[in-house]
Every structure is written in C-alpha cells, then in structure tokens.
Amino acid sequence: MMQTVGIALLGVGTIGSAVLRTIAAEREALAQRTGFALEVRWGLARHPERVVQAGLPEWAATTSIDPILEDPTVAVVVEAMGGEEPAATYLKRALTAGKHVVTANKEALSKHFAELVDTARRHQRALLFEASVGAGIPLMASLRQLLMVNRIYRIRGIVNGTTNYILTVMAEEGMPYQEALREAQRLGYAEPDPTADVEGYDAAYKLSILASLAAGRHIRPDYVERRGITTVTPDQILDARARGGAMKLIAQAELFDGSWHLSVQPVFVPGSDLLAHVRLNLNAIELTGDRVGTVVLYGPGAGPAPTASALIADTIDAVRFGAALLPTLELPA
Numbered sequence: 001m002m003q004t005v006g007i008a009l010l011g012v013g014t015i016g017s018a019v020l021r022t023i024a025a026e027r028e029a030l031a032q033r034t035g036f037a038l039e040v041r042w043g044l045a046r047h048p049e050r051v052v053q054a055g056l057p058e059w060a061a062t063t064s065i066d067p068i069l070e071d072p073t074v075a076v077v078v079e080a081m082g083g084e085e086p087a088a089t090y091l092k093r094a095l096t097a098g099k100h101v102v103t104a105n106k107e108a109l110s111k112h113f114a115e116l117v118d119t120a121r122r123h124q125r126a127l128l129f130e131a132s133v134g135a136g137i138p139l140m141a142s143l144r145q146l147l148m149v150n151r152i153y154r155i156r157g158i159v160n161g162t163t164n165y166i167l168t169v170m171a172e173e174g175m176p177y178q179e180a181l182r183e184a185q186r187l188g189y190a191e192p193d194p195t196a197d198v199e200g201y202d203a204a205y206k207l208s209i210l211a212s213l214a215a216g217r218h219i220r221p222d223y224v225e226r227r228g229i230t231t232v233t234p235d236q237i238l239d240a241r242a243r244g245g246a247m248k249l250i251a252q253a254e255l256f257d258g259s260w261h262l263s264v265q266p267v268f269v270p271g272s273d274l275l276a277h278v279r280l281n282l283n284a285i286e287l288t289g290d291r292v293g294t295v296v297l298y299g300p301g302a303g304p305a306p307t308a309s310a311l312i313a314d315t316i317d318a319v320r321f322g323a324a325l326l327p328t329l330e331l332p333a
C-alpha cells in the first residue's frame with residue numbers, strides 16, 4: 001500500500017532546488033520502487049520568494065522553522081541550508097518535535113554529532129547524513145555495513161572536489177594557484193569565498209564525521225591537524241608530476257597505539273597509489289577494516305544531482321527504518 005510522506009525542506013539553494021526537481025521528475029518511479037509518495041509541504045529560506053522560484057506554492061514558503069515543527073503532517077525534515085547555525089539548532093528542534101532528520105550539512109553535523117545522535121536516540125527518530133560526505137557516493141551505507149563486522153582502523157582519501165580540481169589543473173595545465181582557483185570559481189566548483197575548501201576546513205568536517213563513525217565516539221573537527229593547499233607551489237606540483245605522482249589534499253584518519261590521528265594536508269602521492277589518479281572534482285575514499293581489507297569508493301563528491309540522490313534515498317530510509325539506523329556513538333556523560 002502506498003504511504004504518503006510529508007517533507008519539509010530547509011534551504012532551497014543549489015541542493016534544495018535539486019531535491020525538489022528530482023522529486024517532481026521521479027515521483028511516480030519513486031513511489032513504484034519504494035511504496036512511498038513524497039510530498040514537500042514546506043520550503044524554508046531567508047527569502048520566501050526563493051521557495052516559490054524553486055517550484056513550491058506560495059503557501060509552502062516560510063522563513064521560520066516554527067510552522068514546520070507544529071505541522072503533524074511533516075514526517076521528515078530535509079536540511080540543505082548549510083552553516084553551523086541556525087542549522088544545528090533547527091535539526092535538534094526537529095528531532096525533539098518528533099521529526100526524522102536528513103541532512104547534507106557536514107559543518108553542523110561534525111560540530112554537533114554527539115548531541116544530534118543523542119537527541120535522535122532519546123526521541124527515537126532517524127538522523128541520516130549520506131549527502132554530507134561524498135555527495136552521492138554511498139559512504140555511510142558502506143561504513144554502516146562494514147562496521148557491523150569490522151574494526152575500521154584507517155580512512156584515507158580525497159574528499160574535497162574543489163581543491164582536487166585546482167591541484168589537477170595546476171599539474172596538467174601548469175596554471176598558477178590563483179588562476180586555477182579563478183577557473184574553479186568560473187565553473188562553479190569553488191565558492192566566491194573559497195576559504196572553507198582551500199584551507200581544508202571542509203575536508204576536516206568530512207573526516208571528523210567518517211572518523212567518528214569508525215571510532216564510535218565524536219571526534220570533533222578541531223582535533224584534525226589541518227593544512228590547506230594555498231601554500232603548495234607550482235614547483236612542488238610539477239616536481240610531483242615529474243616523479244610520476246601527484247600532490248593531493250589527503251584526509252586521513254588512522255588508529256595506532258590505541259589513539260586516532262586525523263590530518264588533512266597536501267602530500268606527495270606516488271603514481272603506484274590509486275589516489276594519485278583521481279582527477280578534477282572527483283572524490284575517492286579508502287576504508288580499511290580488519291576483515292574486509294581496503295575498500296575504495298570513487299565518484300562525484302559534489303553537485304546537485306548526486307547530493308539530491310543521497311538526500312532522497314535517506315528520506316525513504318528514515319521512514320522505513322527510523323531510529324534503527326542511528327550510529328553507535330558513545331555519548332558524552
């Protein structure tokens with residue numbers, strides 16, 4: 001039997017509007033495949049006209065979270081606003097109000113992971129975040145499966161498409177950093193303010209989420225030893241290429257001597273390593289477990305369509321599985 005699922009969408013920008021477009025285009029197919037008919041009841045933005053421009057009716061536009069939390073027909077809150085606040089507070093309030101939560105927001109999640117999981121557990125609601133790392137690459141689903149049997153003791157990869165794009169064009173076209181950054185911005189791969197990407201914050205947020213899942217406790221992003229790509233020189237890049245490898249911004253979390261060590265830094269990767277061959281804005285993440293060995297996931301780690309794919313799949317899983325998919329995370333006392 002078909003079940004209707006009421007959704008509130010927080011943010012109707014690049015990602016939020018892609019969620020709306022995908023639901024509109026795939027409504028019938030999604031219902032047929034999953035048995036759930038998705039209905040977007042609210043769109044939240046700072047500017048209500050943006051909600052209407054994104055394709056929702058005027059009555060569905062809100063600048064306040066309150067009507068969403070009070071609406072009993074909303075089962076799932078899908079967050080694609082970004083930033084730490086007010087997003088983190090909205091997510092906690094949504095869980096407390098009995099809504100399942102799905103988010104693409106690595107910053108809010110990595111900084112408030114333990115509190116959010118705790119709130120979801122206390123209210124027996126789903127908290128799903130596949131889209132927050134690697135966009136459409138099924139990283140969380142893979143980790144969830146692997147962690148049932150394995151101890152994951154290393155995570156290593158390229159998790160930021162913007163910096164990988166810049167390093168690739170610097171290497172392949174001999175472009176200086178500033179020019180490569182401008183090219184990335186022109187193509188929409190880099191934000192007008194690129195700090196979060198080029199200084200490694202974005203990668204640190206993502207690594208914090210992955211490492212927290214592997215460690216079974218919240219490892220905050222400020223614990224990550226972090227260095228961005230702004231100091232990488234054209235000489236280093238060309239030298240790496242001449243040696244058959246590449247300079248890459250590598251995010252790595254490793255358990256040794258009983259402690260987790262997390263870093264994001266530009267390093268030389270030899271040509272014999274798969275990660276040296278990950279070009280442009282693609283991502284690749286290695287997960288190493290004691291039983292499974294090393295598994296590599298590779299694909300587009302950003303972009304509206306892949307991110308919307310993960311958000312919508314999580315929305316369906318939220319209704320199907322509720323709190324059953326919550327991560328095992330040791331919570332603060």
Ligand SMILES: NC(=O)c1ccc[n+]([C@@H]2O[C@H](COP(=O)([O-])OP(=O)(O)OC[C@H]3O[C@@H](n4cnc5c(N)ncnc54)[C@H](OP(=O)(O)O)[C@@H]3O)[C@@H](O)[C@H]2O)c1
Nearest residue numbers: 011012013014015045046047050080081082104105302303
């Ligand atoms: N872009 C990607 O490829 C990608 C991939 C994976 C994950 N993500 C994540 O997805 C999230 C959204 O990214 P995006 O690129 O879609 O951002 P965006 O285009 O800037 O859109 C943000 C949306 O959120 C709304 N918003 C922001 N702050 C708000 C506030 N304080 N109150 C109410 N509404 C607010 C904005 O409202 P207005 O329209 O009124 O300004 C806008 O509709 C971020 O967490 C990002 O890290 C993005």
